[in-house]
Amino acid sequence: MKLKEIADLFMxxxxxxxxxxxxxxxxxxxxxxxxxxLFICVPAIKGFLEDRHHYAKDAxxxxxxxxxxxxxxDIDVPKIFVKDARHAMAVIASNFYNHPSHEMKLIGIxxxxxxxxxxxxxxxxxxxxxxxxxLMGNNGIQINRIMYPTDINTxxxxxxxxxxxxxxxxxxxxxxxEVTSQGLDMKRVMGCNFRTAIFTNLTQDHIDYHGTMEQxxxxxxxxxxxxxxxxxxxxxxxxxxxxxxPSFEHFRKLSAVExxxxxxxxEADVSAKNITxxxxxxxxxLITFKGEIEIHLQLVGxxxxxxxxxxxxxxxxxxxxxxxxxxxxxxxxxxxGRMEIVDEGQxxxxxxxxxxxxxxxxxxxxxxxxxxxxKVITVFGCGGDRDKGKRPIMGEIAxxxxxxxxxTSDNPRSEDPIKIMNDIEKGMKKYNSLQYELLADREEAIxxxxxxxxxxxxxxxxxxxxxxxxxxxxxxxxFDDKEIARxxxxxx
Ligand SMILES: CC(=O)N[C@H]1[C@@H](OP(=O)(O)OP(=O)(O)OC[C@H]2O[C@@H](n3ccc(=O)[nH]c3=O)[C@H](O)[C@@H]2O)O[C@H](CO)[C@@H](O)[C@@H]1O[C@H](C)C(=O)N[C@@H](C)C(=O)N[C@H](CCC(=O)O)C(=O)O
Ligand SMILES: Nc1ncnc2c1ncn2[C@@H]1O[C@H](COP(=O)(O)OP(=O)(O)OP(=O)(O)O)[C@@H](O)[C@H]1O
Ligand SMILES: N[C@H](CCC[C@H](N)C(=O)O)C(=O)O
Numbered sequence: 001m002k003l004k005e006i007a008d009l010f011m012x013x014x015x016x017x018x019x020x021x022x023x024x025x026x027x028x029x030x031x032x033x034x035x036x037x038l039f040i041c042v043p044a045i046k047g048f049l050e051d052r053h054h055y056a057k058d059a060x061x062x063x064x065x066x067x068x069x070x071x072x073x074d075i076d077v078p079k080i081f082v083k084d085a086r087h088a089m090a091v092i093a094s095n096f097y098n099h100p101s102h103e104m105k106l107i108g109i110x111x112x113x114x115x116x117x118x119x120x121x122x123x124x125x126x127x128x129x130x131x132x133x134x135l136m137g138n139n140g141i142q143i144n145r146i147m148y149p150t151d152i153n154t155x156x157x158x159x160x161x162x163x164x165x166x167x168x169x170x171x172x173x174x175x176x177x178e179v180t181s182q183g184l185d186m187k188r189v190m191g192c193n194f195r196t197a198i199f200t201n202l203t204q205d206h207i208d209y210h211g212t213m214e215q216x217x218x219x220x221x222x223x224x225x226x227x228x229x230x231x232x233x234x235x236x237x238x239x240x241x242x243x244x245x246p247s248f249e250h251f252r253k254l255s256a257v258e259x260x261x262x263x264x265x266x267e268a269d270v271s272a273k274n275i276t277x278x279x280x281x282x283x284x285x286l287i288t289f290k291g292e293i294e295i296h297l298q299l300v301g302x303x304x305x306x307x308x309x310x311x312x313x314x315x316x317x318x319x320x321x322x323x324x325x326x327x328x329x330x331x332x333x334x335x336x337g338r339m340e341i342v343d344e345g346q347x348x349x350x351x352x353x354x355x356x357x358x359x360x361x362x363x364x365x366x367x368x369x370x371x372x373x374x375k376v377i378t379v380f381g382c383g384g385d386r387d388k389g390k391r392p393i394m395g396e397i398a399x400x401x402x403x404x405x406x407x408t409s410d411n412p413r414s415e416d417p418i419k420i421m422n423d424i425e426k427g428m429k430k431y432n433s434l435q436y437e438l439l440a441d442r443e444e445a446i447x448x449x450x451x452x453x454x455x456x457x458x459x460x461x462x463x464x465x466x467x468x469x470x471x472x473x474x475x476x477x478x479f480d481d482k483e484i485a486r487x488x489x490x491x492x
Contacts, residue, residue: 001096003066006038007080009091017078021065026093026158030058038092039064040158041073042085045186046209052085068092090190093157100164101193104172105235107314108179108189110223111200111242113360114307115178117299118200120335121311122176128328129320134167136160137178139336139466144170154183157190164192174318181206184222196317197223197255198240198310202247203359208387217247225254240313242306243268260317262309270313272305279349279371279458286312286322293322296330300339300351301367303360337465339364342482344489348374348453352481354465356383356410358393361462365401374456375403379449380463381442382424384415384471391420392427398436399428404452405436408445410463411471442470443484450488461485 004019024036030052033039039059044051056073066078070085082088094101107122109115116138123142126133135142138153141163154177155163167175179189179197202217210216227237239255241248243263252259262270272284272295282297284305297308308329315325334340342350351368355361361380368376378398382391398405407424409417417440428436439445449459461481464470470479 003038003078003080006068006092006095009095010080010082010088012083014081015079016081017066017076019078021078023066023096026089026096027059027064028052028089028156028158030055030062030064033059033062033064035063035065037064038066038068040085040089040092041067041069042089043070045086048182048209086187087190090157090187093161094191096158097161097165099191099193100161100168101175101191103168104164105174105195105318106164106192107174107176107196107198108192108194108223109176109198109200109310110179110181110184110220111198112203112205112357113355113363114200114303114310115180116354117304117307117335117338118198118310119176119178121307121329121332122314124332125311125315125320125325125328126174126176126318128331129315129324131174131318132170132172133174133176134170134172135176136163137176143167143172153178154180154188156186156188160188160192179223181216181219182209185210185219189223190226193235194223194227194237195235196238196240196314197227198314199224199242199245199247199251200306200310201242201245201359203357204387204390204393205357206387207389208385217250220247221251221254224251225256227255227257229256238317240310240317242310244306260313262306262313264305264309268309270309270316272309275302275305277302277367277370286326288312288316288322290316291322293326295326298330298333299335300341301364302370303363303367304339337467337482340465340482342485342489344486346453346489346492347455348457348459350450350453350459350461350485350489352461352465352485353463355380355462356464358390358397361394362397362401364460364462365397368458368460369401372456372458374454374458375452376401377404377406377449377452377457377459378402379406379408379442379445379459379461381408381410381417382420382463383411384413384417384420386413388423391423395424395427396429399431399434402434404449405434406445406449407436407438408442409440409470410442411467411469412473413471414473417472442479442481446481446484447488450485450492459485
């Protein structure tokens with residue numbers, strides 16, 4: 001694509017230099033620039049990103065041939081000046097890759113918890129039905145059933161649109177994408193032609209970024225308000241909303257498209273009745289606008305009924321029969337790092353889960369309480385450089401529902417692990433003759449928790465799920481909760 005064609009995408013802009021240069025790709029990280037790229041100078045955002053204008057020189061040195069900027073930088077190369085580089089980046093990326101989201105059906109999932117789980121449920125049902133479905137989210141990018149790693153959940157437009165194009169080249173018909181609140185705020189998915197937008201739930205997280213819960217909610221609402229406001233189109237769009245969530249009405253009002261609801265307690269188009277839970281899974285009667293059927297999930301945790309209902313609704317929209325949905329759900333075993341059982345033949349249950357928000361931890365512990373005959377032993381920590389407000393709340397939740405708690409480290413990043421544990425401890429209360437210990441070394445905490453377990457107990461290792469690293473101020477080390485748990489069980 002010529003630089004001139006890129007400049008012509010904007011009404012209000014200034015240009016400087018030769019617009020005839022050929023652009024080979026788009027980049028917003030000077031370290032990743034390739035020869036012939038356009039380097040996009042996005043500004044810093046809420047203290048989360050370094051201002052890319054500072055890296056323009058590095059980018060040119062590394063092979064970039066032109067710059068998109070919000071303000072002038074003293075480098076003599078062709079430049080396009082725009083008012084909003086993030087908006088421009090989204091427009092350019094979609095155009096550069098020839099709007100791949102218009103050639104497939106895009107399903108976006110937003111909410112505090114349950115995005116990854118719901119996306120896997122959808123992918124399973126769709127794939128079993130013979131549809132080619134890709135995934136984009138926290139666990140990576142899956143194209144033609146191969147998972148590629150990512151360092152970010154909702155990707156920046158140059159990577160996101162490139163990956164959507166790759167998916168199209170591999171005949172992907174559906175892309176199921178996790179859409180985070182930061183992603184929406186940073187305009188990463190602007191221009192993506194979503195067919196279905198799903199809302200899971202809204203509880204406290206990321207207040208460090210958004211400032212207040214209202215702002216966090218309003219940002220999530222963008223996924224629904226941006227779905228469109230016209231009905232003269234062949235590709236119908238749908239908002240799938242959790243009728244039981246307190247924010248339901250807010251999102252319903254924002255949606256101009258058809259709203260389809262799911263829920264358990266409030267009236268909904270897709271609902272579950274007669275729910276029974278064990279440590280092996282969940283059974284319920286599914287009631288939908290297409291009929292009723294008994295569902296058996298091998299997933300553990302009552303909250304997974306909501307994730308299943310959201311996924312089922314997305315499948316019903318695409319006309320997948322109830323019998324196929326039932327069969328796929330019965331075959332879905334655990335999802336990496338989500339209530340995943342670590343089984344070394346021991347007579348107590350060990351679960352690795354990704355609960356890193358108060359609501360997730362509470363739901364997980366409540367669910368465990370429902371089926372545990374013995375003690376609940378919890379290992380968890382809170383991330384450094386993330387919402388500090390959730391630390392004491394999670395401390396209190398862990399103390400309410402556990403018999404033993406090992407507070408430990410979960411990616412301390414630039415913070416002092418001891419300080420994070422102390423923040424958590426402020427919320428801990430001596431409920432039910434609770435015993436707890438602060439152990440910064442996560443491996444030691446897991447070993448002690450497993451040593452403590454006896455027959456019929458449950459050890460829940462929360463917060464890191466599928467992650468295979470631990471991030472410290474000065475280094476990132478390999479760390480895998482499942483691996484350590486397996487070792488600890490077999491060495492016991
Ligand atoms: C803090 C932050 O947002 N970092 C994002 C950023 O990484 P980065 O390394 O470029 O970060 P930076 O702070 O701008 O730069 C760090 C250093 O890199 C060097 N640098 C930086 C830029 C450059 O052009 N050249 C360059 O040399 C400099 O030495 C600089 O000091 O740009 C990367 C490429 O897009 C992102 O992957 C990465 O997101 C990280 C992983 C992140 O955690 N982001 C958060 C805010 C986020 O978006 N999270 C949500 C998840 C929410 C959820 O799941 O609930 C998400 O959607 O992922
Ligand atoms: N519907 C739900 N309601 C509440 N908690 C849930 C729900 N689904 C999952 N959880 C809990 O949240 C954790 C994270 O689940 P999942 O990865 O599916 O969510 P996510 O929205 O993708 O999270 P993140 O944005 O942080 O990646 C799970 O390990 C579980 O503890
Ligand atoms: N996407 C979330 C994941 C948090 C996972 C937890 N293990 C942590 O590191 O805090 C975040 O980056 O805030």
